[in-house]
Amino acid sequence: MMLIPCPHCGPRNETEFAYGGQAHVSHPEDPHALDDAAWARYLFYRENPKGLFAERWVHSAGCRRWFNAVRNTVTYEVQSVEPIGPRPPGGRPAESTTSEGGHA
Amino acid sequence: MADILFTQGPDELKRAPLAPLHRRLEEVSQPAPSTIRLAERPFTTQIGLRAVPDTAAHRSLAETLGVGLPDRVGEVTGDAADVAVLWLGPDEFLVVAPPNRSELVPLLQEALGAEPGQVVDLSANRTIIELGGSSARDVLDKGVPADLHPRVFPTGTAVTTTLGPAAVLLWRAAEENWWILPRVSFAEYTAQWLLDAVREHRLAAPDGVSDAVPDAVADPAPASAPDSREEAPWPATTA
Numbered sequence: 001m002m003l004i005p006c007p008h009c010g011p012r013n014e015t016e017f018a019y020g021g022q023a024h025v026s027h028p029e030d031p032h033a034l035d036d037a038a039w040a041r042y043l044f045y046r047e048n049p050k051g052l053f054a055e056r057w058v059h060s061a062g063c064r065r066w067f068n069a070v071r072n073t074v075t076y077e078v079q080s081v082e083p084i085g086p087r088p089p090g091g092r093p094a095e096s097t098t099s100e101g102g103h104a
Numbered sequence: 105m106a107d108i109l110f111t112q113g114p115d116e117l118k119r120a121p122l123a124p125l126h127r128r129l130e131e132v133s134q135p136a137p138s139t140i141r142l143a144e145r146p147f148t149t150q151i152g153l154r155a156v157p158d159t160a161a162h163r164s165l166a167e168t169l170g171v172g173l174p175d176r177v178g179e180v181t182g183d184a185a186d187v188a189v190l191w192l193g194p195d196e197f198l199v200v201a202p203p204n205r206s207e208l209v210p211l212l213q214e215a216l217g218a219e220p221g222q223v224v225d226l227s228a229n230r231t232i233i234e235l236g237g238s239s240a241r242d243v244l245d246k247g248v249p250a251d252l253h254p255r256v257f258p259t260g261t262a263v264t265t266t267l268g269p270a271a272v273l274l275w276r277a278a279e280e281n282w283w284i285l286p287r288v289s290f291a292e293y294t295a296q297w298l299l300d301a302v303r304e305h306r307l308a309a310p311d312g313v314s315d316a317v318p319d320a321v322a323d324p325a326p327a328s329a330p331d332s333r334e335e336a337p338w339p340a341t342t343a
Contacts, residue, residue: 008194009177009263013249016266061271062264063177063193 007081008063020056022046023068050074056084120146121231121291129295132302133237140243140302141236144295145283148232149206151199153189154222161219168215169208173197178261184277190262198226198273200285230273230285233295239305240282246301248274268297 002014028034028042047053053073058066066084071077122129122144129142155161157175166173171182174191182188187205190198201208212223235243241252247268251257262275262283270293273285286294 012265015249061266063196065193 002076002078004057004069004078005081006059006062006065007067007083008065009059012059012062016059016061018058018060020058020066023054023056052079118147120144121288122146122233122295125292125295125299128299132299132306138306139237139239140305141234141240142295142298142302143234143236145232145234147203148227149199149201149203149208150226150230151201151209151212152222152224152226152229153197153199153212154195155197155216156195156220159219159221161216161221164215164217164219165212165221165223168212169199178257178263180260180262180275184260184275184283190273190275192264192273200232228288230287231291233284233286233291233298234277234281235284235298236278236281237305238280239302240280243298243301243305244274244282247297250274252276267294270294270297 003011004014004017005011006017025042025046028039031039034042050073052070054068054070056066057069058064067081068084069081070079072079120126123146126144129144132138133141133143153165153173155165155173157173162173169182169187169189171187171189173189174181174197177191179191180188184200185202187199187201187208190200192198199208199212206225206227209223209225216223244252244267248265250263250265257263257276259276259279262273264271264273266272267274267284267286270286270290272290272294275283275285277283284294284298
């Protein structure tokens, strides 16, 4: 069971949340300009990192707000949460942090 | 904006969502003072508000209510016995007031005016189940994932959470008095869940009010019960 820190409600049980997949996947500027492969890449291809991963969650049994979270897929530790919106400057969260738990 | 007309039926036609269970709720609360009290508070006036903090709409609604709007999770402004406002989200609130305060709806709609926001009469959306007594927190701890310790959940706190699998609003209206607000469609399930959860806390009850009364015996209400669902048969004239 994960304890997820909702930015509005504070730490709550994982059971109150729903998962929204990888965060910061932007809709193509001009979908008609894409060929099938590029469109499929946008629709279906997601990262699957071992380590920190930026993903979307919604506090469906609480304040019902979406937010982004950076979670370590090895330790399940939620490292940070941020309001929904464009990717923060500074590149992928996974590269800007150095926490490496769970290898002991 | 189109005007929506709300028509209110005669009071004698009102039926509490948990009317068929009132007798059983009362039974588990006996003998007083019991370690557990269960009761329904139906027909409260409930109004959903949406307004972004620090906007004209937010200020206007807060001023009209007179008790302000809460600004963080768990906070409740006002008084549980009169008008209270619960925090549901950063820009979403629920006014809970006694049954006779429906005049608040047009009042707040007028206060909002044309500003971006919402004032919606949600009185029929949720009912209130009151859970009191010294064992109340133990009962809730069985099904609520939120931390209910007084350190983080003092009197006057309300949060949206789950009770078992059902989404509810949980409000600690007094030290040993918790108000549970399920949606009406979940009310009967929530009440049955609570009736089951309180069983072990009633083992000390003296003889004669044993908890071992089978449900089938306890259920049928006497013909005189005005709120029994059996009192509302199909119209006999249809034959």
